[in-house]
Amino acid sequence: MYSTYRLKANELNKDFVKALKDIFHDKEIEIIVQEVEEDETEYLLKNPANRDRLFKAIENSENSSNLVDFPMENI
Numbered sequence: 001m002y003s004t005y006r007l008k009a010n011e012l013n014k015d016f017v018k019a020l021k022d023i024f025h026d027k028e029i030e031i032i033v034q035e036v037e038e039d040e041t042e043y044l045l046k047n048p049a050n051r052d053r054l055f056k057a058i059e060n061s062e063n064s065s066n067l068v069d070f071p072m073e074n075i
Helices: 014-024 040-046 048-063
Strands: none
Touching: 040 048
16 A cells, blocks of 8 residues: 655644554554645746636636637647
8 A cells, every 4th residue: 555645744643653554554654754845836836927817728728718829740
């Protein structure tokens, strides 16, 4: 069985360890800790101006509005 848990280090507590014990019982497990790098989308969504621009672009795409056509030979 393979499980991934993503949480902040300050969220680790006795309840988390208990939950792991309840899930895996007496099986041998391996715990690997890795710092998670923020992905580009999370980074861009932090800025209100970028977030608004991204959501507007998604809305335009879904509504087929404000789109720009590029001929294939120009790509």
